[in-house]
Every structure is written in structure tokens, then in C-alpha cells.
Amino acid sequence: MAEVILKNLSKSFGDQIGVEDISMTIPDGAFVVLLGPTGAGKTTTLRLISGLEKADRGEVWIGGRNVANETPAQRDVAMVFQQYSLYPHLTVRENLAFPLKSPILNTPADEITAKVDEVARVLQISHKLDNKATALSGGEMQRVSIGRALVREPSIYLMDEPLSSLDAKLRTDLRVELKRIQASLGATLLYVTHDQIEAMTMATHVGVLNDGHLVQFGTPREIYENPNSLYVASRLGLPRINVLPADVFGGVPAGTTQIGLRPEHIQQGEGQEAQVQRVEHLGDQNRLHLTLRGHPLITIADPATDYAAGTTLKVSPRNPLCFDADGNRIR
């Protein structure tokens, strides 16, 4: 395992910016999650580190070496692709063994068998080892695809939305399993997702990308509690952060044009009057869809509360995040 450093990394495809001036240090043993919408440059970042794309400017350092002139094989990275790219002409076992048999690793046969069996057991695909890769369900394919990375011990694991095609239960299982494996191996892992639960639960660090720029990098807690822009604030949190004009509640620093209020930061009982539009019962909590002076607002309430549509309640902000007209944080 190794530390990976990106220095001023830039890559564009014709007129389109892939990533622009990304600098980031992925500490040895860290689980870094890249968050951002489609087209923000998450996948491009992975491809630049793996060597599948050549950077226009900037450097990638893996384990203390500048890998600019190294092939993907020499960089010693493992990658899980978003489209599970299993080799269709091979069986599951052969797929898992493929990286171990490479001329670079050239693993002895008994070691290959042991590793493949171990990974297959962890990913619950032992019973499918002798199937053709094409004879699997989508979820099984993706697990094999993850397994093909996990059989190795590379400098860094790169994973491009590896869980996005799995059903909810399997996703939860594998999320826990992946985190456990990473922690026990002390593996360095860069993980792309747009699922914020994955980001919050697995990451030691989160990087938020927007239009090819790294807009904030920090622990999940920092990103959640202390976002430096409205954009970052809206990437994490479910339901999403509520955005209101600054004058709705008042009492904000100069220059503030809008405030961000996380659902749990809306206190009920006093303050402005808001109308309940809709109540969603989620079991462990109720979500209240409110209208406050024409502005929609979502907050959470204790499941025991019994609000009905049309009721009026009073709300006030707690710890609002203040932003200027461009969406930058005002502290």
C-alpha cells in the first residue's frame, strides 16, 4: 500500500474539461471517496491515476515515484470499473485469477487457488466459480469485478461506483464488507460514488468535485458540518439541505444572500409560521414537507408526532450556514 499524491492534475478532451488543476494527497491506508455529479471528473481522476489517460499537465506520485512514464501495469493499481468489465470468454475463476497470472505478478498456482477461493468466499460467489462470466446476474458480475481487484495487493485500489448496480441489501452488505477489508488490509482506496451514504459510512476523507475542480477535501464530518460552498453542502445530506433567502429569518452576517438549513437544523415550536404540505412516514422518522412564506422546506420530526397536511407549526433555524450570492460560505 502506498500514499498517492496528485499535483495540479489537468486533462481535457477537446473543448471539454475532464479535470482542472486537481491537487490532493491520498494518505497511505486512507479510504478516500470522490463525490460529484456525472461529468464532474470523478472517473477521469481514476483513469489518470491508473494510467489509462495521460494528463495534459500535472503529476501523479504513487508510493514516492512520479509515474508519468509508467504503464498501467507498472503503476501497480487495481481498478473496478463502473461497467463490470469481466472477460466474457473466461470463467469466474479465470477472471479472478487473471491479474494474479499476469507476467508482473506471476503467482504460483496454489497461491492463486487460495486467494481466489478466499475472495470468492468473502464476496459470496464461491458457488459460481466455474460459471462463464456472462452467465451471471448483474450483481454477481459486479462482485466478481470487485473480487478481481481484491485478489491483488496493489499500491492503491481504484473503484468507480462499484456498488451502484447492486440491490439495496447486497449494497449494504458489501459496503460493510468492503470497509472491513480495507481496514484490515490497511489498503489505500480511492472510491468514486454519488451515493452519500457510501461516502459518509466508508470514507476517511471525502473530495467533492464540481466541473473538474476539487472544491473541498476533508473528513466526511468536516464536509458535512463545515462545507465551504452551497454546492458542497448540497452534495451531502438526505433530505438535501434547504436553501432559503437570507431575509426569511434574518440575523445573518453581512453579505449573506442565502442560508442553508439542514433538515435536522430546523427547530419546531417557535419562530416563523409554516404550513405542512405533506408528511412522509419512514418508520424511524417522519419527513415534513413545509411551506414557509412560499418557500418549500423539508425537515424531520419524531415518528410519534402526528402532523397532518394543512396544519401550521412554528419553525426557527439552528446553526444556519450562510452563503453569498455566488454560493460561497460566509463564516
Added chain:
Amino acid sequence: MSSFSVTEPTKRTKWFAGTMVIVYALITMLPLAWIMMTGFKSPADAISYPPKVVFEPTLEGYVNLFTTRTRQTDEFLAANPPETWYEEIVREYDMVIAGPSKFGERFLNSVIIGFGSTFLSIVLGTLAAYAFSRFKIPLADDLLFFILSTRMMPPIAVAIPIFLMYRQLGLSDTHLGMILLYTAVNISLAVWLLKGFIDEIPREYEEAALIDGYTRFQAFYKVVLPQAATGIASTAIFCLIFAWNEYAFAVLLTSGTAQTAPPFIPTIIGVGGLDWPAVAAGATIFLLPVMIFTILLRKHLLRGITFGAVRK
């Protein structure tokens, strides 16, 4: 009563389709059947009118195809009774076998040149198609158009320049010359067909192999080639059929050592004119390799001729 199904054909459709296939097969196979039958006829039966469908089969055509024969005096014939079944056949015409004919050699030439040029076309075509499919090549579209343009006129239109060049280069009547020529004609087809197939193979497979520790060439060899097998097989069949059946260049450029079977077969002269049963026997044997090759690759061909429209 069975319910209507979108995917299952009705009985009447099946019956109709079956009939059409059989009628079509009969029409296309009739000439082939005629050639095969003629190979087992006697020379008299072969040219009789009206044509004979029922006849007494004989291996005379095949014996004549593989041998050269001379007429002998009655004394010689009386002194040397025939020792084998094929000598007996020849004796009916008061002849003896003088030696093997050139058919064997010519057939071998066809095998060497046909399969040699097919192999070369596939190797070069696959590599070129892979490069066109995967790498940024300056003027790639123009180059591809140029490659295709070599097929925009009948190849025989350039016969005279090729004839002169080959004479100058010493390639006339050589195996190498014919292999190069047929490869040159086939390569455009091979590049275009194979590029289509390789375009269909997602790049992610190779990228995964590159990251899994393999070089570009190893990824090509271990991941791309197995998946292009279908395309390679069908392209190989097209190339082989062209090289195997080519007649005009073979007549023009070969006469001896490198002559292929197509120009040789019609020159088989029998007693008093063309020996039709021997020609038919030669044609029958000549058909076999392409047939066997196609049957061996049939599984791939069936999927291949859909040109990658259906994947997996």
C-alpha cells in the same frame, strides 16, 4: 388450444419456412450434385443426350484425374496383365498408366497459396483493424477509404502491370508471389470486416487487462483475440473462398511450379477431347477443403455473418 405466442412460430409458418429452405437448397445444390455425379460417369455417359440420371458408376474419372496414360501395343498388354483395380480400368481403353498426373501438385499449390494468403490476410488485417479501431491515427478515415478503394475496380484490371512487375521481381509462377497477390486483394476486405468486429468489443476489457498487469500486446492477445474469434473466422472464410477460387490471375501468372488447381482442372485432356468425368472429379475434390473449413468454423460463421449485431 394453444395460445398465441410472439416468439414461437405457428405451425403453418414453420411448414412454409421449411419448404422454402428445402426448395432453395435443391436449386443451389443441383449443379453441385450434377458435378459430383459426372465425376462417377463414364466419358460416354457424361456427354450423352438426353443426360443420364441413372448410370453405372465408375471410378474412371478419378483414375484419369490422378494419372497420365499411354497407349500400348497388344503384345505389351498381353505380356503385362493389370495388377491393380485402377490399371484394370485403364486397360479397357488399351492403355497403361505412365505415371501420376500433376493434379496432386496443383492441388497442394492451391492449399499452400489459399491457406497461406488467408493466414497472412488475417494476421495483417487483424493488427491493422485493431490499430484503426483503438488508436488515434492521423488521417485514419482517409487511410481506410484508400484501403477500400483498392477494391473499387476488378482486380484483374491491373493484371498487366502486375504481370510486368512480377516478371521483373521474379515473382511470376512462385508461391510467394501468389500469396502476396491474393493477400493484397483480400486485405481490404479483412481490415474493414475485422474493424467492425473489433469496434464492437468494449475497450473496458483491454483497459481492465492493462491494469491487471498485462502489456498492450498481451491484452490484445489474451482478451481481444478470443472475443474477435467470430469475426476472424468469418473473415477467414471469405478470404479463403476468394483465394481458393481465383482463376484469372492464376492463369496469367502461373504455369508450372506454382500453378493452382483452378487453371489446371480444365486442361485435363482425355481421349478425343476434354475428359469431363476427370474434370468433374477434380472439381469435386477441389470443393472439399473450403467445405470442410466452413463446416469447422460454422459455429462462428453463423454468429459472424450478423456482423456483430447481436452480442453475447
